[in-house]
Amino acid sequence: MGLLHDIGQLVLDRAAREAFGQAIRVAQDGRIPLYEAERQRLGCDHAAVGGELLASWRFPHELVEPVRWHHEPERCEGVHRPHAYLLQAADWICDEHQIGSSANEHPTKPPSETLRDLHMTDESIRSLVDAVRNEPLLSLLLPI
Numbered sequence: 001m002g003l004l005h006d007i008g009q010l011v012l013d014r015a016a017r018e019a020f021g022q023a024i025r026v027a028q029d030g031r032i033p034l035y036e037a038e039r040q041r042l043g044c045d046h047a048a049v050g051g052e053l054l055a056s057w058r059f060p061h062e063l064v065e066p067v068r069w070h071h072e073p074e075r076c077e078g079v080h081r082p083h084a085y086l087l088q089a090a091d092w093i094c095d096e097h098q099i100g101s102s103a104n105e106h107p108t109k110p111p112s113e114t115l116r117d118l119h120m121t122d123e124s125i126r127s128l129v130d131a132v133r134n135e136p137l138l139s140l141l142l143p144i
Contacts, residue, residue, distance in 0.1 A: 005067050005087055006102050008050030016042060024103050034104040035071045047071050071108070085114050097129045
């Protein structure tokens with residue numbers, strides 16, 4: 001799920017490169033989350049595109065739905081909603097701490113209830129980020 005959650009960005013970059021580039025600039029200049037700028041410029045966001053792509057490839061719903069709704073987990077089907085919330089939190093942590101690059105310089109922090117339900121504290125997030133940054137294989141793969 002984590003590896004595929006932003007696959008819609010690849011599709012938008014290939015299918016609508018100019019408009020997607022404009023969305024990235026709108027997000028940066030307007031200091032808004034990338035998915036909001038995508039909706040303004042393209043009429044959809046990378047999560048919806050990714051969800052449709054994975055569904056067309058016949059991935060299971062337990063993967064498709066959290067990918068589709070990782071920016072709005074409350075809209076996800078109830079049975080898959082916990083994974084959408086988890087994906088939202090992981091995405092935010094990576095964006096906030098610049099682990100990898102999703103072009104989202106202004107991520108939306110998940111609601112405090114989400115972080116509480118996932119047992120995430122400032123300390124546990126710092127510990128997780130440190131563990132990722134100190135993982136030898138990841139340090140070779142990610143521009144940290």
